[in-house]
Amino acid sequence: MNIIRVKDYDELSEKACEILRDDIKKSAGCVLGLATGSTPEGLYQQLIEAYNKGGISYANCTTFNLDEYVGLASDDPNSYRYYMDEKLFSHIDLPDDQAFLPNGFAMDPEKECRDYEALIKDAGYVDVQVLGLGLNGHIGFNEPGTPFDSRTHVVDLDESTRQANARFFHSMEDVPKKALTMGIGSIMESRKIVLLVSGEKKADAVKELVNGEMTNEFPASILQKHENVILIADEEALSKL
C-alpha cells in the first residue's frame, strides 16, 4: 500500500483531485468508482474547480457509485443519488446515462444487484475507485463479517454505521436499515484504489488497516492484498501508526 501523508483535509482533497484528474486525462473513457460520506466532499469540490478551469472533460467517462440506501428515492436529500447530483454530477459534463448508482428503490433488489454487476463488467470494470473508511473498517457498506469474495448485495446496516450517519437525518428512526452495496470482491476488481482518510477519530481504523491482520472482521484489511492502493491520509488519521 502506497501511503501519501498530507497535512490536513484540504491537502488530502487536492492530492486526490490531482490523481483522479491525471487518470481522467490519460484515458478518455475512464471508468470511475465513486464514494459518498463526508470525506470525498472536498475532492468533489476540487474536481469541480478543476473542471471549471477547463482542459478536462467527463463526456466519455462512466461512473459507478459504491452504494445506496434501500427505500430512499433519488430526490430524497439523503439518498446517495441526490448527494452525487448535488456535489458533483450537476457541475460537470458527465452525461446522466453514464452515471450509475444502485437503485435503492428497485422492486427486486437482488436483481438490481445482479444487473449492477453486469453493468460494471460491460463497462470494462473500474479503473480508479475512490473509497472512504468506516470506523469499523467498512468499505462501501460492507460491514464486518462480509465475505471477501462478496459481490454487489443487499446489506443490513450495522447499528454503529446507522449512528455514524444519523447526523444527516432528522432522527435515528429515519436512518435506513438496509442498503445496496458493491461487494468486497467487486471493489477488489478495480485496477486502482484511492482510499481517503481524515481526522483523529479514524486513527485506530488506519492502524488496523495498515498493521492489523487480514480478516473480514475488518473489511478494509483486504486492501493489503490489492496491488495498487493509494492511501491518502492526513496527520491526524496517521497519528497512531
Ligand SMILES: O=P(O)(O)OC[C@H]1O[C@](O)(CO)[C@@H](O)[C@@H]1O
Ligand atoms: O467519510 P465518512 O463520512 O467518514 O464515511 C466513511 C464511510 O462510511 C460511509 O459513509 C458509509 O457509512 C461510506 O460511504 C464511507 O466511505
